[in-house]
Structures are given as C-alpha cells and as structure tokens.
Amino acid sequence: MAGHRIFQMSFARVYPLYIEKVEKKGRTKAELDQVIEWLTGYDDAALAEAIARETTLERFFADAPGLNPNASLITGVICGVRVEEIEDPLMQKIRYLDKLVDEVARGKKMTSILRGA
Template identity: 70%
Template structure:
C-alpha cells in the first residue's frame, strides 16, 4: 500500500515549507532555490505545480531534472536516515524535507546545495 504522503498535493505541503523557513528568518527565494536545485523546476514550473495541485508522486515524476547530487544529502529526517530510505519516491520527498530543514536552520546555501555554487542552481 502506498504511503499517504504520495497522494498528498504538493500545494498543501508547500505553505508549511514557507512558514518553516520564514519563521526562521529565511526567504521564499531561498526555499525556491533549494527546490530548483533538487528538482529542476523553475519559478513558472513551480507555480504551475501549485496551481494544478499535483500530488507528491506527480511532482517528483514530472520534475524537469532531479539533481544527480541529491545522493549527497544525508542525515536524519522524521527519525529516518535519508540515505537509507529504500523507496525512491519517499527518499526524494525526504531529500526535499531535509533541504527545507537546512534552510530553516540557517545553514549556508553553498553547503545546502552540496558544494554547487548558489548561482548555478
């Protein structure tokens, strides 16, 4: 049985990401930067996904370009090591959660983007 998060709309989760980063003094632009780095969505593509209320499975399935450096994202999120998650979709979702957490924690963008220059995202 598929996990409930797979059929949850990205649009219903996105405001929680925004609240999380803004509460910690970070910006929506920084949030978009990590989403773009991970998935390849530009601002217009991200807006389309939000407007269409696509579910998380579709969000990642239609991602223009998953970053090959996503495998460098490690650590614990929701009690699970992201590098050890076996389901590819769940791992992608947790990668995004981890990036959002790192933005909210005030980590340097160059570190969050796993060494990729911030302007190259």
C-alpha cells in the same frame, strides 16, 4: 512503502508549510524556491504551475525535469530515519526535500545546502 498516503498529498498543501517554516527562522521564500529548484530541476514558472494545479507529491517528482545528480550527497536524519537509507525512491526524494527545507530553516549556508553548487 508503495501507496503511502503522503504520495497523494498535494504539493500545494505542503508548500505553504515549508514557507512558514523557513520564514519563521528568518529565511525567505526565494531561498526555499532555490533549493526546491536545485533538487527537482523545476524553474519558477513550472514550480508555480505545479502549485496551482495542486499536483500530488508523486506527480510532482515524476514530472520533475530531473533530480539533481548531487542529491545523493544529502544525508542525515529526518523523521527519525536516515535519508540515505530510505529504500523507496519516491519517499527518499520527498525526504530529501524535507531535509533541504530543514537545512534552510536552520540557517545553513546556501552553498552547503546546495552541496557546493
């Protein structure tokens, strides 16, 4: 999937959609930020900077301080594909994030979403 167009999409473009999705289900932006930060290692300031700079998803994950070591525990189907079977590392990270956002929106407990962290 090298060069997939989603890689060049701005994180600032998808972030409001994530917020809308979780808030529509009664969850908060703070909970969303918590799972993004858990997955990527960004803190609040770095996350805000990535949004302000309209960083691409490719750059967002490349610049991430570090993917959480428990990210491989994220399993399930997103967009009809099992996240644990995605071969492209960048696409897998994007889908990990999508899966976490879905879990927040579905009302899962944060300890479960954060894989026991």
